[in-house]
Amino acid sequence: MKLDGKATAAKIKADLTKRVAALKERGVTPGLGTVLVGNDPGSQIYVAGKHRDCAEVGIASIRVDLPASASQADVEAAIDELNASPACTGYIVQLPLPKQLDTMALLERIDPAKDADGLHPVNLGRLVHMVDAPLPCTPHGIVLLLQEYGVPIKGADVVVVGRGITVGRSLGLLLTRRSENATVTLCHTGTHDLAAHVRRADIVVAAAGVPELIKRDMVKPGAAVLDVGVSRVDGKIAGDVALDVAEVAGHLTPNPGGVGPMTRALLLSNVVEAAERGLR
Numbered sequence: 001m002k003l004d005g006k007a008t009a010a011k012i013k014a015d016l017t018k019r020v021a022a023l024k025e026r027g028v029t030p031g032l033g034t035v036l037v038g039n040d041p042g043s044q045i046y047v048a049g050k051h052r053d054c055a056e057v058g059i060a061s062i063r064v065d066l067p068a069s070a071s072q073a074d075v076e077a078a079i080d081e082l083n084a085s086p087a088c089t090g091y092i093v094q095l096p097l098p099k100q101l102d103t104m105a106l107l108e109r110i111d112p113a114k115d116a117d118g119l120h121p122v123n124l125g126r127l128v129h130m131v132d133a134p135l136p137c138t139p140h141g142i143v144l145l146l147q148e149y150g151v152p153i154k155g156a157d158v159v160v161v162g163r164g165i166t167v168g169r170s171l172g173l174l175l176t177r178r179s180e181n182a183t184v185t186l187c188h189t190g191t192h193d194l195a196a197h198v199r200r201a202d203i204v205v206a207a208a209g210v211p212e213l214i215k216r217d218m219v220k221p222g223a224a225v226l227d228v229g230v231s232r233v234d235g236k237i238a239g240d241v242a243l244d245v246a247e248v249a250g251h252l253t254p255n256p257g258g259v260g261p262m263t264r265a266l267l268l269s270n271v272v273e274a275a276e277r278g279l280r
């Protein structure tokens with residue numbers, strides 16, 4: 001069965017549209033800021049999509065685009081401005097950043113209360129402690145997509161492939177909370193015999209950025225497979241999951257149309273929640 005991220009994201013956005021209207025009635029217009037540095041084609045598409053989504057649900061947009069040559073000080077100045085701007089409820093720095101920039105230092109500079117990505121160390125620390133915080137968007141979207149389609153998470157063996165900060169590491173934290181209670185194995189480039197790990201998984205999340213890394217013969221029949229891969233080959237998206245995995249998987253995300261739209265919907269959700277939190 002298809003894990004339809006586009007349809008599930010549309011439901012989330014319909015709910016957010018109502019919540020944004022309620023906020024506006026109380027005199028608050030939530031605003032999402034984005035900081036995009038450089039011309040990475042994928043990043044440009046994702047940022048444009050985030051602003052289209054904002055318009056759809058009534059969130060205001062603040063877009064800061066800097067050249068690929070931007071210095072650490074240039075990006076810091078953009079961050080400081082968004083931290084101070086009353087129009088900006090939450091914002092993100094689009095990743096990856098050009099090589100000359102210190103990503104960690106920039107993420108740390110974001111006001112944790114405006115961290116729409118849930119990637120500030122304070123918010124990731126709150127996730128470790130399992131206290132209320134904005135959750136990283138892709139992992140949260142993955143959990144909601146599994147729940148929407150009734151894929152059992154409690155007690156499931158989950159194999160996550162890829163240890164990046166936006167997906168792999170934080171997904172392990174989310175899925176091992178008591179409310180989810182999955183058993184998670186985090187695989188990466190140093191994993192011996194990846195196929196053996198994947199083969200025993202009830203749920204496979206492929207977030208390595210390696211096209212077709214997960215092959216049909218690595219997947220347990222009936223497993224749920226989520227493809228987070230966003231590599232581009234000849235201008236087209238190449239996922240981490242081979243197409244013929246559909247022949248064995250019990251549930252599978254399309255790509256595009258699977259995890260990507262969920263990531264964007266949960267970003268909007270973090271902005272709306274930050275605005276609601278400000279009224280409490």
Ligand SMILES: Nc1nc2c(c(=O)[nH]1)N[C@@H](CN(C=O)c1ccc(C(=O)N[C@@H](CCC(=O)O)C(=O)O)cc1)CN2
Binds near residue numbers: 093117257259260
């Ligand atoms: N600051 C962040 N940077 C990045 C994140 C993130 O969560 N925060 N994640 C990824 C990219 N990403 C979000 O920014 C992202 C990836 C994919 C999509 C998406 O909607 N994809 C569409 C297809 C769009 C296309 O045509 O390429 C889909 O899957 O249907 C949205 C966001 C790295 N950086």
